Every structure is written in structure tokens, then in C-alpha cells.
Amino acid sequence: MSRRLDIEPNSIAGRLMPATRIADELLRATFTQGGFPKALSREASLVVVYGVRPDDAAILNLAAQDLIGGTEDDAWSVEARVRDWTDLDAQRPDYVQRLLNEASVATRTVIVLCRRRADVPTVVEAVADAVLPLADRKGTVEAFVEEIGKFLPDTALVARLSALPLTYLNLVLRPGASRERMWTVAGRLRRTVKSNGDRKPSPQDDKRTKKAGATRPTRSTNERHPERLEDMPGMGEAQRWGLSLAADLARYRDGSLPWSDVENGAVLHGPPGTGKTLFARALAGSCGVPLFSHSFASWQAKGHLGDLLKALRAAFDEARKAAPCVLFIDELDSVGNREEPLGDHASYQRQVVNGLLESLDGTVGRGGVVVVAATNHIAAIDRAVLRPGRLGRIVEITLPDVAGRVAILRHHLRGDLADVDLQSLADEIGEASGAVLAQLVREARAAARQDTRSLLEADLWTALPKGTELSEASFRRACVHEAGHLVVGLELAAVSGLVPTGASVRRRVRNGKENKTDFRVDEGFDSTRESLEATLMVFMAGLAAEEVVLGSRGALSGGSADADLVRATKLARSAQRSLGLGERLSSMPKDGVAALDDLDLSRRVEDMLTRCLTEAKLIVERRRPDVERVAARLVEAQEFALGVDVASPLSSSAAP
Template sequence: MEHRIDETTFSKLRTTPAKFMMYCALRRALRTTDQFRKNERGIIVGIVDEAWIWHCKSAALLLLTENRDAYSYDDFRRAVHVLGLKSKKARVNEVDDVAIIHPDHQVIYLAPSLDLVPRALRLAADVIVDIKPPSARHVLAARRIGGVDDLDLSLAEQIVLQPADIVVGLAARRSLTALDQSLLQEPVGARSRTPTLSELPGYNAARPWVASLKQDVADWRKDVISWTEVDKGILLAGPPGTGKTLFATALANELGFDLIATSVGDWQGSRSGHLGTTLSAMSKSFADAASRHGAVLFIDELDAIGDRARMRDDHIYYEGNVIGRLLELITHLFEQPGAILVGATNHPLLIDPAILRSGRLEEHIYLDLPDEVERAEILSYHLGKSLSALELRPLTDKLRMATPADLDKLARRAKRAARSRGGVINLKDVEAVLPAKVLLPEEVVHRICVHECGHALVAMASGHADVISIRVESHMVAGETVQDGGRMHYQMRDPALPTEKQLLAKMRIMLAGLAAEEVVFGERSIGAGGVQGSDLDQATRLAYRLAGSYGLGKSLRFQVDASRVDQSFAPTPELRTEVDGILAREFRATKELLAKEKGRLMRMSAELVVDRETRIERG
């Protein structure tokens, strides 16, 4: 591949902004590949938006052949192929021309979708890349090499949101000084059509369900299947700021459906939340969705609807009627063709089980904090792809606890900083608005590593976890608690009917961080408690369930519904004493286990101090 453009080629690019912009986009997509960096031979498959694909073909020819039309080799007639689309000059689709031969040079296959790439070619490809449309920076560059510099970043960001033909036209326009920018504003209702879920980074946990739903909706539209065969309900759970509302919007766009967004708070806020007006507001939202013949109804704060097992006596009539009516409305909604229901919550355990059963909100997806790759991709997306994910990684790798909402906020501040100085956004703008960080002392980092490794060792010893990942922070965001300095993630193999032994194993995992600190340092820190949801909070609640609800304590007496342990609950002195005994007994057992593994514990934590993250798998 040609890394430099000669004078003749450059002069041609100056007058063809579409080719130039896609040339930049193509280089951006390929810059990390060996085919680009080391000029290694191979088959490259690029997925590119159909509206840009022919411009991309011209750019790819330029990149591979230095503006020659073809190689002189015998094994390929062309250096660049387009799959699944018919060019204006061709009588047949170019996909018919595919002959997979291991090349002695480089060849690029372009397709608007990976589905249009033959399976054999996908397997033979050395590289498969996603070629994004031109960014705002590319539009600015196209104008400048064309000899005009009358475009600022904020206007360029509006331009790249337009269809491809408008982007090309504005990049080629002689002057933008007199441009009526109101024509770039989206028409009423258009904003809800973008972005689609396919365009958004992250959401990896939900993508398999979305892909199946999209296929089912397509088959339903073609009358291949009836609406009764489509999965219609999903619950999104996760910490605040993980993109649950944006997911619903993007899902509607992906399906080509309308979005009706509401929340339990909206229903209850209707005329002071009187029962009749609350039920009326609920019914109106569902009726609106049912009438569209293609709608996603999004209900936020679903946990606020209540749970009949947790109701206070003075709320039974109100909450019972609300939940009962909601169940009726869901059932009726799913009988209407084209209606999808998305619920969102930060507290899934507080939702009535009847709402979450099969046939209602039956798919449950947990949206966790984004990983290293996702953080960079999300920030790049919110910056309008002006900076690539690869460029942003050195900065986003420092934001391990950032939510997608945090990254969106960061992008807005960075763009504002760039506008203030009148320039194109760069890494310094992003770095300037990063949240203030306080360096954690090494002894604190070491303690956090010991704490998290204690959890991991006991989890592996339980036999109920196969893969465990740990990561710790070197810094903490000013004003946040040190409890967020480390995080262990594992997937428990939860049995359908857990036994006492299995529940106690979970309790020991919860207590293992504290136990590890005592084994190594001879004393414990506050890192396992202090807030709801902490290790100690979870262990205590589980102990109350064991002794007071499950009949797994000293007596078989049932004292409290298991769900009420998470609410206002005043245990008897006898139950309190028994729970204290359970926690003390399991803490001793956990400490004994870790004392035997002290050498391994110290070795693992020392490695974690250096690496800051690790992954453990059962052998």
C-alpha cells in the first residue's frame, strides 16, 4: 500500500473530495493492519456503507495501485472488488467474480454487509475491517486541500450527519460562507431515526438478542412468520449511565419502528399520582404503542412499579392495582403485531416476578461498564469520529470506571474546548477536560489487590466459577470512594434450586476480600462495607435469608419473605444473634482457606500490583 501520495495523485484528489474523504477513511480503518504498516500481502475485506462504497472502491484502487487500474499479476484481474452490488457499468453483480486464490499481493473486497461476503471468503480473509464514513475532520481536510478554509468543526460535525450525497456536495461546494445552515437541521421526527444500534459501540451483551429480533421482524414483514413467533420483551438492568435509554432509541431505529418513551415516574406524576390517573396514563402509553404497527415502548424506572411480595400494608390496594393493570396491558400489547417492550431498571430484584416471566419481559440483559476497547469506541463515536478509538486509548484506559454517559459528557466538554480556541478537536482538548485524578498510594493499591485476589481464590475454590477477571485502579476520581478502586467479575453457575452448601459458598466469596486483608496485613480496612451493595451488605442479607426465610438456620421456622430482606425489615434479637453467628463462622472458614493459600494469594496480588488486571480460568 502506498503511504505517500505523489504530486500527480494529490492534484487529482484535490478536485475529487469524495475520493479524498474515503481515502482518509480507508487509511483510518487499515492503519493498524500489517497490510498497511508492513505492506504484507493478503486478502482484505472491508464493510462500508452502501452510499459510500463506490467512492471507497476508487480510494482503495488509489491506495493499492497508486492510481493504476490493475496489477500485472495473473491471479487477480482487479485489485478491488465490490460484493453484492451492481455497478452502473456492470451487467452482473461483482460478487459473481469472486475467485479465492491466495494472492502474491494485496486485494480488497468491499461489501455493504458482512452477510454479503461469501463464507469461504470470510474464512480466507487475512483482515476484516469496518470502514466508517468520513469524519468531520476529513470534511475539513477535503475543503482545505481544495483551497478553501471556510468551515469550522461544529459545522463539519453537522455535515457528516447528512446523507452521503449531501456530504459530498457540501465538501465540493465552492463556498460555504452563505450556506443556510437551517437546511441541515433534521426535519421533525428525523432525530429519532438516528443512530441505529448497529452504528453504536458497546452493547455487546445485547447484540445476539437484537440480531435475532431484527431477523424475526424482517421475516414478519415478509409474512414468513407470524408476530406470535417474535420475542417481544426485554429488561435492561445495570448501573446508572450505562445507556439503557439510548439502547431503546437505537433499537427502534434499527427496526424502523417508532419509539414511545415513558417511565413509571411519568405515570405516577400524572395529576399527583392518584390511582385512576396513574392507570389512565399507563393505558395511554400502551395504547399509543399498540396503534403504531411498529413501535418500541420503553419504560424506565420499572422497579418503581413495585413488587406484590414486598408491599407495605398501607400500599397494598394502590400497588396491587397498578401491577395487576400493568400485567394486563403487557399481555394485550404483545397480541398487537409490531409492538416491542423494553423495560429498564437499576434494581432488577425489586420488580415483581410476574412482570419478568416468560411471555412478558423474558429476556434479561445486564449492561455493565464498558471495557477498554468499548470506552475508546464510545468516546470516538461521541466525538463524531474526529479522533479514532486507537488514538483515544491512552486517555480512555485511565477511565476504567467511566459509564457511557460519562464519556458522552466528556466528549461534549472536549468539543466545547475546541470551539473556544477556534480549532479542530485534538487529543489535547480531550486531555484537558478529563476528570481530576488522585494517585492512590502504593500501599493502598497493594491492599486493594490483596482484597480482590482473595475474592478470586475463594470463588475458584467454590467450584461454581470458571472464569474470573480482576482490575484495579492506580488513581481515583476526586470525590469518589476508594471502594471503587478494584473490581472482580465472574459468572456464577447458579443452580435452579441452590443448596445450603452452595449458598454458603457464595457468602464466603463475599467475605473473602476482608479475610484476605486480615491474612496478609493482620487487620481489615473499610473496603468491604460502608455502602449498600457492598460485600458485607450482600453477605448479611444472604445470612438473613438463610436463617429467617429459607429454613437453613438453627430452626425450620419461616420468619420473613426472602424479598423483604432487601427492604425495611426489623429482625428479632434471636434472628440477629443467629445471623451474627453465621457470618462469624463463615468468615473463620474463609480465613482458614486463605491462610493455607497465603503464598499463592501474595504472589497473585504482587502480580496484580504490576499488571493492574488479570484473568483466571479453571484448568
């Protein structure tokens, strides 16, 4: 036999049918192979098992009772706590909070059975002692066929049997059944599963459901989320604003603050993966109110314009009935901008924007409904939507700094590696979103589980994205490039209003944004033609330093949307076309269409950029010793901080 089914002497699984025996073995393998055999003990712990089919939840529940609770023959028999979350729509609204309360006082193992890993709420994953995939059943099924059928099954038969619900195996794995009999019966049962168990609701089913007056709630609609802003590190100003709103909403609920004094609308914007959706859930959690989650994409999927507007209004109506609450709208940029030249689509866009504005501040009102929207492109939002009283608060959620990354890693480590300094790791990974950091910890834990040991610091380092190791020539060019930005930036700080604060480079590039020079912008700076041209010189300074010091130009200044040459081109074009700082006095709005007679705009922009590049190269030539010293420091330490490094070669030659 390829594998023995080791049944414990005191196990009820040894006296029951195949389904129970296989379920017993699956759970035992899940806990031992997953690196958490403690789940088999009667000590307090919370274990989540995902990959459980809804049809198998009941039999696995019984197996858990056997494994952990003990049998009637046991001198010490207790009731194991198993929670079936394979059908989330059947759960009570507070099912997560109920589990957390139960786990906080439990004196024995609590097991949660989930269908998918994505169904495990963040807060449950954070406090769980283990989150394990259900062990593969093929080996166990093969061993049972071998034991009861007295023959070695082939791969095809094992796969067909493993696809069935566990309870169906009682009908197939019977003494004396041949391979052909098992194959035939399993095939018939498989067709039964497909036609019944996995059948999608038909239109007739929907009609019968509506006729019966039943409704099928969606999980995202009215759930009190356990995540809280207080427990979310690395959110910066967004966290402070959210906690302030939570305090005001509490005052509104107890009647001490009128709704007119509550800031009832905000737009979250920032790069993908920074946690905008998670922030909305945590905001609802801190406020202690339901969250209604929607997106413009889901509304647009309803059908034509009338269907979209109907879905939009229905979402606001639903939220008003449950007020106070948070209404979250994802992908807000999909609503469009009425100022965009869309031609035949302009009427459609205008009606969509007007529909949103009506819902935000229409005659019905929305007392008690805090509307929070999210976007990756704040510039694409219609300005009327961002008016105070609608979604007037603009909250930027940025990528976390080093301290924020350390805090996020600590959050996901859940107390593991408490004595390890994570500063170097957080610095090495560079700019990374909370989602990337969470994935890093998950991969590290997976490696530790695979080796059936505790998590080590080395697992985190191994899980770092590999990236690309720069050659010596490429790394040297990156250092010279950033040194040019820093030196020219210091030279022109008093004119441009951009004050450099430091530069950093990395030998291993993971996300393309590791090599950079940081600037502080002087707010309210007097913007003139001279200051604009000085800014252009700072943008072009990296390219200038490459040409002066290395004698050639690399590809570091172009390509991406935020690359030096792209930013410089946009600024020069705006100067020539809109700001009145170019060769002509004629001006067009920044977002307006191009003037028909402005045929030589490209030439004027090119001339302006060429002139500023020439000026930047003159500064680099004059201060070449400084540029090379900064570049050498970057090669050695990969960091150069101004105002901190008192031995800086630029400390005596700052901007005039």
C-alpha cells in the first residue's frame, strides 16, 4: 500500500463510514503538515482552515469533534467549537465579532472552516494562531480505495473520487466494489453534483424567491467591520482624519452635534495597493456603523444609463435607511468629468455626474450618511463633486515611509519576531504598499510552514521581491544622476522654490522608484518665468550630470509618467500654452483643447527645454567636484541626507 490510514485506537473514525474516516485523516494532515499540530490538543487556540467545500463542512465538523473534543469512551470529553463559514451569505451580520468574542474567552481550540482564503477577514487572520489550507484528499482517498477495494487505483479514478463530496464516498467505497463499479457510480454522482449542488439560480428561482418575499443579502452591504483605524499603522494623515470623523459621528449619534457640523464626504486618493478600500472598512469599524460598499463599475454593469442611475440612487436610499453609516464608492474616476471633450458621449457623462451630485446633496438629503469615495486619479474627478458639502475633503493615502513599513510588518507578524529589528528590511524593500508588505509576510510564513518550523527573520529576507541587480555601470550612472539633481537643486533652491532634502539609490531595483532625490516645496512661492525655468533646470539636472560626468545620456530620464523629461515637457508646454510664461501672450485653459493656430507649440517647448538643459549643464560643470563627491557617497552608502550629514561636502556651498 502506498499509504496507511493510521486510525487512533480511541477514535470514532475507526468505527464509522469512509467519509468520516477520510475527514478525520484530512484534518489530522491539515494540522500536522501545516505546522500547527497544537490544533489537535485541547489548549486554547484559533485555527482557520480554508479550501473547505460547503458540502464537506458538516462531515469535517464531526471529524473535528472527534479529534479535539474526544469520544464518549474518553474520560475527558468536551465539545469542540467549530464554525462553518463556507456559506457567508447565511451568516449573521455580526458573525465576525461573535467569533472574536468567543475566541477571546475560549479555553480550547476554536476551528473556522472557510471556502476561500479571501473569505478570511483581516482581523481574524491577524489574531488566528494558524491559517491553513485543507490538506489534499487524493492521497487519503487512494489509501482507502486500496484498503477496502484490495487494488491499487489509478490516477484517473482517484481524481474522480476526490472531486465528490466526502459524504458521497460512502456510496462508492463499499467492500467488494470493483474499479469499474467505483468509476461508474462516481461518474453518475459527479453529474448529480453538477446539476444540483453547483447549479446557478435560474430566472424562475429568482421569481420564486421574490414571490416568497425573501431577500438575499450581499456580504459587502451591511456588515459591521471589526477592522479599526486605531489598529492600522502607516496611514498617516488619513488615519488622523478618520479618527476625528469617528469622534464627531459619535457626538452626532448621542445628539450633542448637529449633522451640519459633521464632515460627511471625502475622497481617498493614492497609488494602487495603499489600502483605500481597507481604510473605508476600518473607518466604519472605528465609527461603529455599517459599511455599504459599491463601485461605479458595478453600477455601470447594470445596463444602460437609466439602469446605472437607478442603481446609484438605490445605493443612497439603502444607506439612508441604515443611517448612521458609511457609504463607500470605489473607482470614483469612472464617473467622469463634464469638462472633458467627449463628443457624442458628453450628454451621457453629464447625466452621470448630475445623478451623483443629486444623490450627494439632493432634496431628500443624506443625514447620517458619510460618503467616502476612492480613486487612483484625483485629477480626473469633476470639480463639482469635490465641492465642500459633497466630497470636499481630499485625503491622500501615500505609500508608507520606513517607520510606517516597520509598523505594517509588525502588524502582519502578529507578535512573531518581536525581538528582531525590522528597520533594515523595511529600508531594503524600498517604497512598497501595505498590500506588498502583507504578501511578504504571507510568503515568509508559507516557507516556515513548509519546513514545519517557526518563522525566522531569514524567511522575510528570502521573501523579498527579487528585483533587478544593477551592473556597476548602471549603478554608477544612477548615483551621478541623483547627485546632479541634488547639487543643481541646492544651487537654484532660492529661485525655484524646490529645496532638496536628500537622495537615495539602490543597487537592486524592485519597483522602479528606489532611486530618487527628495525635495521640499516652499508653499506660496512667487511663480515667475525665472522660477519656472529654474524648476525645469532641476528636472533636467540628472540628465545634465550624466552628459557632463559620464559623457553620455542614459534612459533614466524618460519612459514613465513621472519621469524627469515627461514632467519637464508638461511644465514647459503649460508655460508656453497656458501660463503666459512663454514666447507668446495668448493663453488657453490648462484642460482646454489646443488652439488651432498654435502650430509651432512643439518647437517652442523643445527650445525651452534645450535652453534649460544647457543652463543645467553649465551649473554641473562649475560644481562638478560637488557632483562627484555626492555620487561617490551614494555609491558607498546609497543614501545622502542634507541637514543631517554635517560633514556634507555641500554644507559650505549651499544655494546662494
